[in-house]
Amino acid sequence: MARTAGRPPRSKAEILEFRSKIGKHALEIYRAEGFEAISMRRLAKAVGCAPMTIYAHFDGKTDILRYLWADVLTDMSGDIAEKLKSVAGPSERLQSAAHSFIAYWIDHPDHFRLVFMSNDVTRADVSTFVMGEDTLAHFLMFSDLIREVHPEEHDVKMSTDTLISGLIGIALCMNTMPDYPWADPTSMTNQLLLSIIT
Structure with missing residues (x-):
């Protein structure tokens, strides 16, 4: 041939x-x-x-956007995982992950806007990406850390969703309204963690 x-x-x-x-x-x-x-x-x-x-x-621009989202989330998760290597103790690990999550988005405001504030994207495109196993793993790592803190019966989903939405909210405020005299993001993160750790 x-x-x-x-x-x-x-x-x-x-x-x-x-x-x-x-x-x-x-x-x-x-x-x-x-x-x-x-x-x-x-x-x-x-x-x-x-x-x-x-x-x-x-497949097109949306596929490229999904690729970029995945790349950024992998980078963010890798950053958290690297910091967790030197942290012992369940509460300390959860605190480190939460603070690393906030620090990542504050240090990378363009990544935050890309992942959480992209224009011209349909809800279906976002849902398809967010519900993917790889994407969920980046956020559900907090579920594992919360289970370490509360190995007994505990509403892990509620705590995880509360923590993630609160952390994203803090990062959103820091990135979109930087001139407002917000409280220190570390202190706000600690306040959010209190309801989960105690």
Whole structure:
């Protein structure tokens, strides 16, 4: 059988590397101009390929956004996991995770806006992403930490949902209204944790 001309198929590692390259450029455009400025044609020009090549790796802009969301959440979870390596004791681990979560979003306001405030995204797109197993794992790590604090019968879901929504609320206020004289985010996080740890 004669070989067809053209580029040989990419290896799995090459595909992951290329998707990462596309994601990197998409994030740069997002940071500079917002999600609306991202287009397949513009990304293709940035990475040096035809627009159809981008479509071979992503279904469209929303798929790229989901990729960026996943990348940011993985980075955030990795940051928390790294800090937890040196923390012993269930209460201290939960506190460290909560403070690391807040610090991550305050230190990366563009990531916060990307994940929690993206425009031009349908509710169905968000729901599909949020209900994915990988996405849920980033937030449900708090359930495991709360179970460590309260191994006895305890409403872990209520505590987890309260903690996560409270932490996101603190980060939202810090990122969207930075000129307001908020209380220190560490103190607010400690206040939120009191209802769960005690």
